[in-house]
Amino acid sequence: MLQSGISLQGVMAVPSVLVVAGTHGNEVNAPWLLDRWNQDPELLNSSELTVNPVIGNPAARQASCRYIDRDLNRSFRADLLALDGDAPRPLEVVRAQELIAAYGPKGRVPCQVAIDLHSTTAAMGNCLVVYGRRPVDLALASLVQGSLGLPVYLHEADSAQTGFLVESWPCGLVIEVGPVPQGVLDLRIIRQTRLALETCLASLAAAGQAEPRYPRSLVVHRHLGSVDLPRDQDDQPRAVLHDDVLGSDWRPLRSGQPMFDGCSSDPWPASPQSAFDGGIPVFVNEAAYVEKKIAFSVTQREVWPVLGDWIAALAELMRG
């Protein structure tokens, strides 16, 4: 019996999958899982796909921080990837170039799919992040959501946040698990990461088979925008998130509900009506977004039919 992923006279060339952990150096659970998996292949079911596990940012992992020079997961931008060695490049730009040279679709070990494993301090549970509307990504997310019911955060149309790793591969998404503080190992986070990763791999394997079992629809939470804390003239937060917002990821905001609390005896004035009324918050109090001045992002829940085009695109990709 042939091992999947081994190409034999062009008959069979199931694409390899790149699995990245530690794209942010202080998100430690997925790297721990990949390290243990390297030592014990039984730890994680890869559905007989050829999987290349890699640590995204080893230097930041070593330093126990998110990044050294700049966020690696905002460094896969065409303008940055085009920088050559004539001028000093941020460490993470060099690393992005290395990862593409090694594992990109035309790399030394070509991979067609990238699964990027993250954790968050927000109470997001186990979820998927999809960037834009590539049919292959939506097909993969549909299969995983059909299996596990995970919510999907569709990130798009945000000019302040670009250059995500998975966008440099033909197909890819992020598995995001929380809440967990940066820097600590947590069994629940590890287990949820493993479950989502195994399901992604099983879904990819199934997508190239005769009859993958797709759900009829995909529920996405589409990114609308982000909300910052109110700030004073020194750019410091004058108020913090209200109790009702803290930990409320995936729960719709009520119109006019208090969003902030100044901690004084006077209640913080209600936010004015905005385009976010009725929106659904995600990444509430994510520690890494403090520097980006994002207290939470706001999404809109939408139900999309799973299209035949998505299914066909992922089938074609996975048949090699």
Added chain:
Amino acid sequence: MLQSGISLQGVMAVPSVLVVAGTHGNEVNAPWLLDRWNQDPELLNSSELTVNPVIGNPAARQASCRYIDRDLNRSFRADLLALDGDAPRPLEVVRAQELIAAYGPKGRVPCQVAIDLHSTTAAMGNCLVVYGRRPVDLALASLVQGSLGLPVYLHEADSAQTGFLVESWPCGLVIEVGPVPQGVLDLRIIRQTRLALETCLASLAAAGQAEPRYPRSLVVHRHLGSVDLPRDQDDQPRAVLHDDVLGSDWRPLRSGQPMFDGCSSDPWPASPQSAFDGGIPVFVNEAAYVEKKIAFSVTQREVWPVLGDWIAALAELMRG
């Protein structure tokens, strides 16, 4: 009417209190509270004591990390404080020297009491940390515990952990609140910090009055030692904390209960009998202790009678 804390012809000299926030730069809630308090004195009741609020490690706060060169709250060691400027000193040693020169009992703005505000990623709730058995500290902890019921972690006899800030003042303790990830503002943490600080200040003010209301006994959780994760030959964790241990701060360990989980199909072997059986874990999965190789510390619950000597010592200190 005289303002408390103003010395008048030697008749009245209620000691000043130093309140430190941000001794660790990524514990952001207490610094936020002190900043807001500076702008709105109504935010926090100081019981008419003279309080000097200060940011412990402004450089680390600016850099959003625990410390720059070394842990400031392990830098108040006699050998480090004796270093002079002839040789390069770690930034935090310089800062420790500055704080003592400014606010030490013989400093430019002399303070007799130091309250040091911290947060933790562990599910410690609102609690006090006392270092050693100074009668004044035990008296203060008794009054606060009598008012709020907060648990007290008595840290002593740990040669690996020395040089705590409050030990450089005649009286002092740490207020420790969690769980909260490093770097994020959380209203619950801010409120608990404020409540504990207000109660410390009210207790100090009362201690110098005619009839402070002490409880009969003080419950302490006395430090016995610390537990690391099991490690492989590369010094990497082979297992993580078991579900039953995670989040179990202040709950007694059962004899032989599983402490770790290797995430494989085989359960991790139970730990051998140890002096920690029946002990009570604290600081379970504190992110800052990963580098110190402390997965949790173990304590023993003890009930001590509140002694007249403690009461007299704190009364004497607070009467100036």
